[in-house]
Amino acid sequence: MTSCSAMESTACIKFSLMSLIWIIVLMNEMHGYRACLETERTALLEIKSFFISISDIRYDDQILPSWVSEDDGMPSDCCDNWEGVKCNATTRRVMQLSLHHTQRLNYFERTSASLPINMSLLHPFEELQSLDLSDNWFTGICEKRAYDGFGSLKELKILNLGFNFFDDSILPYLNTLTSLTTLILNFNSIEGSRTKQGIANLRYLQVLDLSENHNITSGSLTRLGLTNLTNLKKLDLGSCGITTLQGLANLTNLQVLDLSYNQNLTALGRPQNLR
Structure with missing residues (x-):
């Protein structure tokens, strides 16, 4: 190896540092660590721990088994190898997160448990655009911070909360997710009777599914803030009781x-642009 002279020492040091950096990068890629940011990788593992903690212990091994840590001795690329996770190809930050039917309970636990979802676990995902929490039997939402519009999930566009037990108590939180274009709330317990603003702030919303929320009355449509959602292109009110x-x-x-399975419906104020 050629040694560095005094005149070349500065350039040589810079070259050595750059070489070291590239070696570290290459080693990380070889071991699968280049994926999502470390903060997001840690956050994903915290989400897995959360679901394990609220599930029946018999199902621990079935909950997000591809989400493994270094402690498991099987490091992997959390952007490419972890089920339900998709990342931005450039920034390697999580863009899509599917946690459909991740919680595992027996039948009696599903029908009696009070299980809020801790949305604070999702704060690290600053580029998250699509989130699926459907079919987890959640009954509410909790956060370490209040609904103060601090900007968490500010890039979120698609949110699926279908097949849970959410009621009107989640509406103040949903109303802060002003970037949403698609909101799925089918098969929940939304009524619209205990809200002043509903989801009126979601002015970019284009798709809204409220089907199978059987106690949404006709007066609730206004209380839910639907009249403010002038960008809506698709609205499902099937089996809502209106x-x-x-x-x-x-x-x-x-x-x-969609107005299917609503008995005694009269089309007063029907929008004129429907196909």
Whole structure:
């Protein structure tokens, strides 16, 4: 190896440092660590621990088994090898997170348990655009911080909360997710009777599924803030128990409206642009 002269020492040191950096990068890639940011990798493992903690102990090995840590002796790329996780190809930050049917309970626990989802676990994912929490029997939402519009999940566009037990208590939280374009709330316990603003702030919303929330009354459509959602293109109100469409005439961009299985429905104020 050629030694460095005094005149070349500075350049040689810079070259050595750059070489060391590249060696570290290459070693990390070889061992699968280049994936998501370490903060997001840690956050994903905390989410796994959360689901294990609220599930029946018999299912521990079945909950997100591909999400492994260094302690497991099987480090892997959390962007490419972890189920339900998709990352931005450039920034390697988590963009999509699917946690559908991740909680595992027996039948009796599902029907009696009170299980809020801790949304604080999702704060590290600053580029998250799509989140699926469907079919987990959640009954509510909790956070370490109040719903103060601090900007968590500010990039979120698609949120699926279907097949849970959410009621009107989640609406103040949902109303802060102002970037949403798609919101799935089917098969929950939304009524719209205990809210003043509903989801009126979600002005970018294009798709809203409220089907199978059986106690949404006709008056609740206004209390839910639907008249403010003028960008809506698809609205599913199937099996909601409504009897009139009065209050929805402002939805001039609406293209698809599902009103199936609503008895005694009268089309008052029906939007004119429907196909």
